[in-house]
Amino acid sequence: xxxxxxxxxxxxxxxxxxxxxxxxxxxxxxxxxxxxxxxxxxxxxxxxxxxxxxxxxxxxxxxxxxxxxxxxxxxxxxxxxxxxxxxxxxxxxxxxxxxxxxxxxxxxxxxxxxxxxxxxxxxxxxxxxxxxxxxxxxxxxxxxxxxxxxxxxxxxxxxxxxxxxxxxxxxxxxxxxxxxxxxxxxxxxxxxxxxxxxxxxxxxxxxxxxxxxxxxxxxxxxxxxxxxxxxxxxxxxxxxxxxxxxxxxxxxxxxxxxxxxxxxxxxxxxxxxxxxxxxxxxxxxxxxxxxxxxxxxxxxxxxxxxxxxxxxxxxxxxxxxxxxxxxxxxxxxxxxxxxxxxxxxxxxxxxxxxxxxxxxxxxxxxxxxxxxxxxx
Amino acid sequence: xxxxxxxxxxxxxxxxxxxxxxxxxxxxxxxxxxxxxxxxxxxxxxxxxxxxxxxxxxxxxxxxxxxxxxxxxxxxxxxxxxxxxxxxxxxxxxxxxxxxxxxxxxxxxxxxxxxxxxxxxxxxxxxxxxxxxxxxxxxxxxxxxxxxxxxxxxxxxxxxxxxxxxxxxxxxxxxxxxxxxxxxxxxxxxxxxxxxxxxxxxxxxxxxxxxxxxxxxxxxxxxxxxxxxxxxxxxxxxxxxxxxxxxxxxxxxxxxxxxxxxxxxxxxxxxxxxxxxxxxxxxxxxxxxxxxxxxxxxxxxxxxxxxxxxxxxxxxxxxxxxxxxxxxxxxxxxxxxxxxxxxxxxxxxxxxxxxxxxxxxxxxxxxxxxxxxxxxxxxxxxxxxxxxxxxxxxxxxxxxxxxxxxxxxxxxxxxxxxxxxxxxxxxxxxxxxxxxxxxxxxxxxxxxxxxxx
Numbered sequence: 099x100x101x102x103x104x105x106x107x108x109x110x111x112x113x114x115x116x117x118x119x120x121x122x123x124x125x126x127x128x129x130x131x132x133x134x135x136x137x138x139x140x141x142x143x144x145x146x147x148x149x150x151x152x153x154x155x156x157x158x159x160x161x162x163x164x165x166x167x168x169x170x171x172x173x174x175x176x177x178x179x180x181x182x183x184x185x186x187x188x189x190x191x192x193x194x195x196x197x198x199x200x201x202x203x204x205x206x207x208x209x210x211x212x213x214x215x216x217x218x219x220x221x222x223x224x225x226x227x228x229x230x231x232x233x234x235x236x237x238x239x240x241x242x243x244x245x246x247x248x249x250x251x252x253x254x255x256x257x258x259x260x261x262x263x264x265x266x267x268x269x270x271x272x273x274x275x276x277x278x279x280x281x282x283x284x285x286x287x288x289x290x291x292x293x294x295x296x297x298x299x300x301x302x303x304x305x306x307x308x309x310x311x312x313x314x315x316x317x318x319x320x321x322x323x324x325x326x327x328x329x330x331x332x333x334x335x336x337x338x339x340x341x342x343x344x345x346x347x348x349x350x351x352x353x354x355x356x357x358x359x360x361x362x363x364x365x366x367x368x369x370x371x372x373x374x375x376x377x378x379x380x381x382x383x384x385x386x387x388x389x390x391x392x393x394x395x396x397x398x399x400x401x402x403x404x405x406x407x408x409x410x411x412x413x414x415x416x417x418x419x420x421x422x423x424x425x426x427x428x429x430x431x432x433x434x435x436x437x438x439x440x441x442x443x444x445x446x447x448x449x450x451x452x453x454x455x456x457x458x459x460x461x462x463x464x465x466x467x468x469x470x471x472x473x474x
Numbered sequence: 475x476x477x478x479x480x481x482x483x484x485x486x487x488x489x490x491x492x493x494x495x496x497x498x499x500x501x502x503x504x505x506x507x508x509x510x511x512x513x514x515x516x517x518x519x520x521x522x523x524x525x526x527x528x529x530x531x532x533x534x535x536x537x538x539x540x541x542x543x544x545x546x547x548x549x550x551x552x553x554x555x556x557x558x559x560x561x562x563x564x565x566x567x568x569x570x571x572x573x574x575x576x577x578x579x580x581x582x583x584x585x586x587x588x589x590x591x592x593x594x595x596x597x598x599x600x601x602x603x604x605x606x607x608x609x610x611x612x613x614x615x616x617x618x619x620x621x622x623x624x625x626x627x628x629x630x631x632x633x634x635x636x637x638x639x640x641x642x643x644x645x646x647x648x649x650x651x652x653x654x655x656x657x658x659x660x661x662x663x664x665x666x667x668x669x670x671x672x673x674x675x676x677x678x679x680x681x682x683x684x685x686x687x688x689x690x691x692x693x694x695x696x697x698x699x700x701x702x703x704x705x706x707x708x709x710x711x712x713x714x715x716x717x718x719x720x721x722x723x724x725x726x727x728x729x730x731x732x733x734x735x736x737x738x739x740x741x742x743x744x745x746x747x748x749x750x751x752x753x754x755x756x757x758x759x760x761x762x763x764x765x766x767x768x769x770x771x772x773x774x775x776x777x778x779x780x781x782x783x784x785x786x787x788x789x790x791x792x793x794x795x796x797x798x799x800x801x802x803x804x805x806x807x808x809x810x811x812x813x814x815x816x817x818x819x820x821x822x823x824x825x826x827x828x829x830x831x832x833x834x835x836x837x838x839x840x841x842x843x844x845x846x847x848x849x850x851x852x853x854x855x856x857x858x859x860x861x862x863x864x865x866x867x868x869x870x871x872x873x874x875x876x877x878x879x880x881x882x883x884x885x886x887x888x889x890x891x892x893x894x895x896x897x898x899x900x901x902x903x904x905x906x907x908x909x910x911x912x913x914x915x916x917x918x919x920x921x922x923x924x925x926x927x
Contacts, residue, residue, distance in 0.1 A: 134664060134674045311665045338838070346830075346837035398661065407893065452823050452886045456894045460821045463662035466851050 135397040136389070141306045141316050143379055143388030150297050151382040152195045157294040159189040160287040163248075167283035171276045174266040176259050183252055189286075190245050190355065194368040198327040198376065201320055202305065203296035210331070211240045212289055217351050218246035220254065227274045234285050243282045245355070251279050254357030318464050321391075325454045325466075328373055333447040336366045340433050341440035348440075350433040360427035367422055374415035391458065398461050407457050414450045421446045482778060484623040485766050487740035488605035489747055491626055492558070495602040496750070497732040498593065499556025502568065505590075505725045506549035515545055518582055522846050524866055525579040526859050529909055534577040541578075547571045555597075558607020562598070569594035580859075581852045585815050586726040589636060593733075596632060596784065599777045600625045604767045606747055611760065618767035628781060629736050632788070634694035639792050639813040641690030646817075646926030648803070649687065653679035654890035655819035656686075663720055689713055697737040710734045721816070798913050803889060804920035806856055807913060822855030822887040822897060826864065828871055829880045829903075839867055855887045857898070857914045864904035881905050895921050 166185040170178040193213060200210050212234075219241040226232040226242060234243045241247075256262045265275045308316040334344070335354070342348040355361040379390025395408035421443050426432035432440055459466055509515065519525075519536040527534065537544060548571035554564035573591045576582070601621050603609040610617035648654040653676070660673040660682065672678050689709065696706035714727030735743070751758040769777060795808030802809060803818055826839040841850045844866070853859040864881045871879055880903040888894035895918075898904075902916045 134671055137664065309665060311662050315665075334840075343838050344840055346828075346835040410893070448825065448884075452894055456821045456823050456886055456888045460658065460819055460888050461891065463658050463819075466821070466847065 135394055137317050137394075138306065138309045140379075140389040140394060141309065143390060144320070144376075145297070145302050145306050147381040147384075147386075147388055148376060148379075149196075149199050150302060152192075153199070153290070153294045153297050155382065156189070156192045156196045157287075157290050159185075159192040160283075160290040163189045164283045164287040167280055170266075171280045174263060174276070176263060179252065179259060179263060186245075186248055186252060187358070187361065190249075190361070190365060191368050193245065194365055195372045195382070197331065197369070198324055198373060200327065201323050202301045203293045205323075207289060207292060208237065208240075209289055209293055211237070213244040213286055214246065214354075215240035215244060216246035216335075216354055217356055218242065218250045220250050223247055223250060223278070227278045228271055230271075230274045232278070232281075234281060243285060245286075247282050248279070248286075249355050249357045251275070251282070253359075313465065317462075321459065321462065321464050322466065324373075324376070325451075325459065328447075328454060329451045332366075332369050332373065333444065333451060336362075336369065336429070337440060337443045337447060340429055341437055341444055342433075343441065343444050348433045348437045350430040353428075353430045353433065356430060362429040363422065363425055363427050363432075366425075366429065367419070370415065370418055370422065374412070374419075377411065377415065391462075395458065395461055407453070407461055411450070411453045411458060414446070414453055418443070418446045418450060482622065482624055482774070485620045486623040486626060487743075488601075488619050488621045488767070489740050489743035490736055490738070491600060491602050491621060491629075492604075492606040493743045493746050494629060494733070494736050495558060495561075495597070495607070496556050497735070498597070498729075499552050499554070501725060501729045501732060502552035502572070502590065503549050503556065505729075506545055506552060508725065510542075510545060510549075515541060517846075518848070519575075519578055522579070522849060524844050524849070524863075526581050526849065526853070526862055528577055528580050529858065529911065531577045534574060536578045544571055544575060548575060555602075558603035558609050561603030561607060561609050565594065565597050565602070569598060579849075581849045583810060584726075585811075585813060586723070586729070588811055590729070592784075592788070593629075593632065596628060596781070599781055600628070601767045601769075606756075606758065606761050614763070617761060617763050618765040619762050620764070620766040622767070622769070624778075624781075626736065628785070629733075630694075630698070631785065633733055633736065634698075635785075635788055636813050637690050637694050640815050641687055641692075642927050643792075643812065643814045643817055644683070644687040644690060646924050648890050648924050649683050649817065650926070652890070653683045655817070656682050658819045658891055659721070666719070686713075697734060700739075703737060707734060707737070800913075800917070801920040801924055803924055804887075805914065805917050806858075818890060820855045820887065820889050821851075821894075822885060823894075824850075824854040824860060824883050824885040824898075826867055827882040827884065828867065828876070829882060830876055830878070831880060832877060844870070854885065855897070857917050858909060860885065860898060861904055861907055861909045861914065861916075865909070868905045879905075889920075892922060 163182075163185045166178075166182045170182045197210055197214065204210065222239075223242050232242070233239065252262065255265045266272050266279075269275060305316050308314075310316075312318070338344060339352040340349055350356075353362045354365050377391050379388045379393060380386070381388065392408045392412065395411070399406060399408060425439055425443060426435070429440065455466060519541050520538070525535055548568060551564045551568035551571060554560060555568055569591065572587075572594055576587045576591060601618070602625075604616065604618040604621055644650070657676070657679040660679055663673045664670045666673065693706055693709065693713075696702040696709070699706075711731055714731050717723060718727040735746075747758055750756065768774075792812035792814075795802045795812070798805060798807040800807075803820070824841070826841070827836060828839060829836040841853075845853060845863070853863050860883060864883065868879060868881050882900055882902070883898050883904060884900050885897040886894040887897040897918060899916045899918055904916065907914070907916060
């Protein structure tokens with residue numbers, strides 16, 4: 099006893115002498131000797147090989163989107179509309195690779211809310227176009243801009259191309275329609291530029307350097323965001339709300355890309371794939387992998403008995419994808435024709451939420467809430 | 475009986491109790507102030523829409539903006555206790571206001587808070603303002619420099635119970651042979667200077683678990699025994715500062731450190747009081763009247779009866795879990811108020827489902843509409859929270875015009891690094907169960923076994 103407590107005492111004295119109460123913002127990354135996992139390296143992999151390239155890629159997509167929108171505004175025709183639609187689809191798919199990174203600048207800007215709050219409020223959009231006065235910077239206008247608004251404006255104004263084009267050519271408010279469309283596109287691009295610039299600039303180093311283990315450390319903050327994204331944005335947003343999981347009434351109008359043809363499942367699948375790739379540390383647009391949650395769990399698992407969590411989580415991602423194969427290309431019609439499939443998708447996603455939010459976060463010793471209250 | 479009578483008549487120096495009173499009051503005042511400055515009054519007691527009540531205390535709720543007044547009352551009474559001004563009223567007010575605060579929402583339950591409540595209760599019956607207090611200065615008839623010995627011994631006993639029972643609770647297979655939950659918690663402290671890498675070592679997790687257990691079991695005896703007292707006190711300081719560095723446990727370590735001073739003999743306390751006297755230019759000698767405080771015979775009977783019953787409850791209450799079947803850590807039936815400190819890493823997820831059997835309509839509940847993230851987290855792995863919340867949901871949706879609804883929960887809980895498993899029977903309508911102290915049959919059995927106390 100005396101010996102043990104003696105050791106403990108010496109350790110503690112050393113520790114007390116060395117530790118300060120101030121938050122440790124930038125501690126040197128733990129050295130990567132055989133028995134430790136380098137969180138700094140993981141953060142660097144996340145930033146350099148996944149987040150930064152994904153935003154860079156998405157930035158060029160929104161740039162394209164803006165220029166194709168401008169081309170359409172210069173010359174509204176069926177041809178330019180089709181070109182715009184292609185750019186829209188590409189950008190919307192690419193957005194699924196960055197939407198989960200709501201941290202830093204994106205978080206400050208409310209980036210995801212401005213880019214993808216759905217369903218779009220078509221009535222408000224119509225009314226604002228008619229009046230010609232609007233301010234897209236207001237948080238109250240989330241549902242009047244971004245991808246869902248674009249979707250409405252290029253796919254949902256009428257049932258045929260001619261009907262849609264008429265709003266931009268012969269309608270009494272056609273000039274307003276054109277400028278609203280262009281403003282929405284421009285705003286998406288400029289917001290994306292801001293976020294991309296911050297990652298190209300200082301924020302990358304801030305993010306990677308903040309290896310602190312406290313709740314303000316990058317790993318803790320980001321993991322909370324990542325799991326929240328999967329639960330609320332992916333599970334509830336893409337599947338739960340359209341399926342009426344929280345109301346008991348299926349609501350097809352809540353599907354993502356409601357006005358596009360057979361597009362919602364592509365977006366859903368891309369989002370699932372992106373979350374899985376991130377989990378596995380897979381580099382953006384490459385088959386190489388680096389350090390991420392999977393490797394971290396493997397490292398921690400090696401010290402623990404019990405289930406092999408890292409494998410279970412990856413397997414559940416695969417189960418989600420497998421279930422998705424049975425879904426209609428249009429989640430809207432899936433809701434309308436056989437909502438049970440949608441609820442099955444929800445159940446598969448739900449299993450992953452439990453694995454991520456309960457098991458993974460426990461294994462990583464990251465607390466789920468931001469409340470900094472005392473513990474026992 | 476004769477010996478007990480003799481013991482109760484023994485007297486001792488009043489200084490240790492005075493020092494305890496001063497430090498306890500100051501610590502409590504600082505805790506309340508810190509709580510306020512951290513914005514926790516707003517965050518924990520004003521902002522939430524729903525509060526989890528202790529069974530039988532459903533009438534204790536936050537008072538809206540008046541909650542701040544409650545904290546002011548609590549803080550002021552703590553200060554009055556510290557200086558010994560109108561002590562009896564002050565300590566009663568402190569006990570009531572502090573306990574009321576703790577009862578408002580069990581989400582924030584901590585063993586530390588319970589400890590403070592019961593120390594406050596015990597101190598109501600102790601003549602802690604007989605010496606070195608405003609009361610003693612203002613009314614020399616109430617000034618005494620000797621008090622019954624049991625008054626100081628009772629505080630030692632209470633501290634001893636806290637430590638020893640905390641040690642007993644660690645005598646289980648998870649703590650001793652799996653080094654859980656420290657094996658989860660310590661590696662996450664990878665960024666501690668020097669210790670970061672050591673925290674990754676498995677032998678360290680075991681060393682911490684075993685030395686923690688031995689510390690808790692043995693420290694009361696080392697503190698009691700004069701020859702080991704100084705060494706033990708150094709251990710107390712080291713142990714609690716270490717826990718402060720490793721874990722977010724607020725003021726508690728400091729409270730325990732100053733509380734442990736009670737074990738020292740009177741001369742040490744006189745030195746402390748002399749130091750305070752010099753600091754505030756107090757004539758300490760005025761208090762050294764040599765007077766002996768004695769309870770009147772009728773009072774003595776009542777007070778020793780109350781204090782005796784109090785300790786009997788303290789000794790027995792932590793064992794109530796034996797009356798329940800199944801694994802204590804899993805069901806948490808009889809877990810609280812038993813000095814089971816830092817024993818579990820437990821997390822859960824609870825998805826509630828509302829079903830209208832008449833229409834077949836069913837939907838999930840978005841917990842964030844009703845609970846703060848902190849409340850949701852605490853609710854998700856504690857059955858008494860789950861049942862209370864289920865009834866709240868039932869009422870809520872009935873008020874919204876749903877008829878004869880049923881409430882189910884799909885919940886998963888992970889305990890000490892085991893894979894999560896289903897927690898509550900998903901096929902039972904929780905509205906069919908009232909909250910009570912009886913065993914909750916809707917908890918699914920734990921798939922593993924934890925041996926020990």
